[in-house]
Amino acid sequence: MLDYFSDIFRNKQKSYKMVLILSLIDEYEENHNLIFPLNKIAERFLAYYRHQSSTGNSADAPPQREASNWNDYTLAQTRTLLKTPIDALSSILEFNNDQQTITFKSSIMDQLDDNVIQELKEYALNELDSYNNQLISNELGAAFSLQDTLSEILNTYLDAKIQAFANHPLGVLLRQTIPEQLRKLPFIDDNYKIQGSIGQGNWANIPWIAVMDKRITDKIQRGEYIVYLFSEDMKRVYLTLLQGVTIPLKELGKKEGYRYLEQKVTEMRGLLPLEGMQKDDNIYLTTSGLGRDYQVSTVAYVRYDQGSIPDDDQLLADLENVMNNYKLYVDSLAHEPVEENEPTFEYEEIEPLDPLTVSPRVEQIKAYIEQRGFHYPKGLIENLYLSLKTKPFVILAGVSGTGKTKLVELFAEALDATESNDQYTLIPVRPDWSDPSDLLGYKDLSGAFRPGRLAKVLVKASQPENQHKSYFICLDEMNLARVEYYFSDLLSIIETQKWNNHRIVTSSLINRDSLSSGDQPIYGDLFLPDNVYLIGTVNMDETTHPFSKKVLDRANTIEFNYINLQQYPSDPRSEQQGVVVADNQFLRSEYLKLVDVYQDYSDLVHKTTEGLVKINNILEEIHAQVGFRIRDSICFYMVYNQRFQLLTEDEAFDLQLLQKILPRVQGSSLSVKRVLLKLMQGALGKNLAVNDLMDDASGLYQKWSSGEGDEEAKHSQTARKIAFMLRRLEEDGFTSYWLS
Known part of the structure; x- marks a missing residue:
């Protein structure tokens, strides 16, 4: 049996895996139970490193971004840290997120007895001693060639x-x-x-x-x-x-x-x-x-x-x-003056984003939201993060009462952006909004400029001392008025993003010449800075307006209509998750053009693009093909996901099909039905008798209504949505992403 474990510590960047195994074994020896509470294991894990530090023995330091020594490291941070070695030992361990427990996989559990556990303990101790001795050798300056x-x-x-x-x-x-x-x-x-x-x-x-x-x-x-x-x-x-x-x-x-x-x-x-x-x-x-x-x-x-x-x-x-x-x-x-015509590149120091810190921070955001009594579908927080990272404009769609507005507030709050510190602003949209003045501002009869609420946020966010902070603006029920009317300037400005002084800037939002001399210094050069995130919430019913492709092309549209009412608040006595320590680099976009990612991610870009080419061949029948803007946006989303390891590649592409492709499909013609069936074929990952289903596709979507379709689909969320769109088309004679 020990031969099976011989490879689990082969790659050792740190000692976390060995200490985790020893913590599990110590817990078993005390309680004789192979189901380990995460909290207990975290206590043992942290106690080991604190003991090593207090006795002066060699040991790995904690992640430097979170604490300088183990005595300052909290139990909550330790629980988050344990995700790394648990994932690294996924060949032998399983983690139950709902029950917050760790167990050995069933195939391993069947072979475990006290003798095997003792062998594993000795093996882990030997590997840990060897690792710590190597640390000592490195500290003493071992020979280097x-x-x-x-x-x-x-x-x-x-x-x-x-x-x-x-x-x-x-x-x-x-x-x-x-x-x-x-x-x-x-x-x-x-x-x-x-x-x-x-x-x-x-x-x-x-x-x-x-x-x-x-x-x-x-x-x-x-x-x-x-x-x-x-x-x-x-x-x-x-x-x-x-x-x-x-x-x-x-x-x-x-x-x-x-x-x-x-x-x-x-x-x-x-x-x-x-x-x-x-x-x-x-x-x-x-x-x-x-x-x-x-x-x-x-x-x-x-x-x-x-x-x-x-x-x-x-x-x-x-x-x-x-x-x-x-x-x-x-x-x-030092002895030569700089030529007047020689370009100089001045940049403020910005700490690069460490990809290894993203997943733990996203987990902390999820824990923060859940501890405040709100539960959202699996993968939603990861999706929201990746969508904001891709482009700072996201639309949250769903039936009334699903917590869309609260999600924006809690996500911002988890990053220490609140109304009290002016980093979170809720702007309810009114049905009579017909131009950008309601957001940006207007000139009154005296000629003075009266800034809108959005303009006030942009002024504050643009100040140099605030550039490391993230600012969230929630446009509540943004489609009560026609988005293209009051939001048109913002939609156009988002497309002018460019790099300047190592930051992302846009063209000016307000015509400088239309302002008085007193207003020009404040609002004359106002732009959309890279630390402002616009999130709109929408309800799609008879009281609201549909979105144009101009809007959909520029946003990730996240829909969550599948509600599990049997979710209850966490135990209020459990340790509370504090706000996540992260500056704006955590959320800010890093790519504006495909060339920014192509060198390091060319294989992923090609694979993603080839998938979109196949989809475009299908969409061409109803003139709904996607262009370079959507191609680049989807590629960026996929690259961020691969860097940060938040979702599987299929899950990420599934969400992009759902959010960037399906909202473009609507109508009542047979061509629309044929397109949906062909897209369903791709989502399922298997051939369908498309011609036979053109007359009656009820057997296809009834499986999803009964909850039987998820397991067999390559892109399950896309397939589920298409099934409901097909049902609407057959029952009502018209379908749309928003009517399902």
Whole structure:
């Protein structure tokens, strides 16, 4: 039996898995029960690390974003943290979210007895001792070979890319081990920032390790620095002196950006000796466009081929030589004035979003909402988060009384955005709204500008001291008036988003020339900042107006009509979940154009697009095809989901079909019915006799009415919705996403 467990600790970024197993066994030895309450296990788990810390023994530190030591770490944080090792041990463990318990899988449980449990305990203890001893060795500065390390990356990276990304040992190697060892080199001092990466949430095609002089840059997207770049095919690694390409190309455009980079290369090659380095554009990293970008931006390089990496003495001599050239360049900048026509890129420091922190924070939001007595369908909070991350405009649709408005309030409150701190604003929509003045404001008879409630929020959110805060605006019952009339300016402005000073900005909302000189400084440059999130709630009945495709294209429409009334408040005596500590980086969009994600997620983009092409071929019959805007939005949603691991890929695509595709389908013709049946065929993942069902599809949708259809569908939520739309079409002669 022990052979079965021999692989469960093979990948160890931290000691959490071993300590979790030991906590389970200790609980069993005390109570002789193989159903473990999460709270009890969290107490044992936390007690272990607190004991290690208090006795001075070596142990992993807690996540630094949440606490500096284990004594400051709370039991609630520990319960959230345990999700990581529980998921990592999913081959042997199961977690019951409703009962908050952990058990061994039934296939394991059948083979467990006291002898096997004792063997597992000894195995976990040995692995934990070995791990902690390695920590001590690392702290004492164990021998490090740059040759062995570079060879290991080249030899194992392609195999690693087909394995799970989270907590992979190569990530530890590039992000932690190599930077820590390079900082010990005598020619690298505190002026330098050293950073490595295998990607953000997904394997990068080109991993890297950069050395940046903090006096001129601290990000690889801009400035000049030293970086080891591994080719996509892992046949070679380049030690390079180059320039960051992302920001210059984004600010100047491809043509002018290349010209700027080429001028800098010529200037630096003329300034520096660069002995022992290649000075050409023959660096080859990948077949994609980024390879060309690096060719243009590379000043000089040293190439190392797989299988013939030099020894450590040569590698360190090469690195010191490149460092000496880099130091000469940085020193030269201190004596040269900046040319007036030379572009400068100034950016406020923004902490990058760590993908590994997203899932625990979403769980905290869910716990916060549930502890306040509100329950929402499974996956809804994850969906709302991903939708807001994709684009800051979301529509919540559903029957009256399902808690749409309360969801917005509680979601915001969980992120410490409330009415009392002016970060949450409820704006009830009136039926007589017919233009944007009700939201943005108007000029009175005296010529003074009277700002609307939305304008007041935007002014506050745009202030520099508030840019790290998230602001939520709930447009309650937003379709009581025609959305296209009063919301048209906002719909258009959302499409003007662009990067400026490392932030997302839009065109101005209010015509500056129409304002008085006193109002111009406040409202003249008012735009939609990247820390404002617009969420509309809608009821679809005879008192409301339908949405146009202009609105639907620009929003994720989340519908929840399936209500389980047999949900009850949590025990008020249980430990309460506090607000989630997260700045606006947690919610803010990171991608505006498909090119922003294409390099790192090209496979996912292609797969998603191919699915949409098939759907477009179906929608073409009723002229309801989607365009590039929806294609990009769905790709962004899928990328965020893959990075943060909130839903399965099928679940995420299912929701996007439901929210971005089906709202476009309506009508009474046979063509509409044929389209729905073909879409149902794709959602089920199997062929249907479409021609036979054109006369009578009742057998198809009756299965969903009785709750028998979910298990057999690839995209169950989409299939359920289509079934109800088909029923409406056959019973009423007309169907729509909103009438089902």
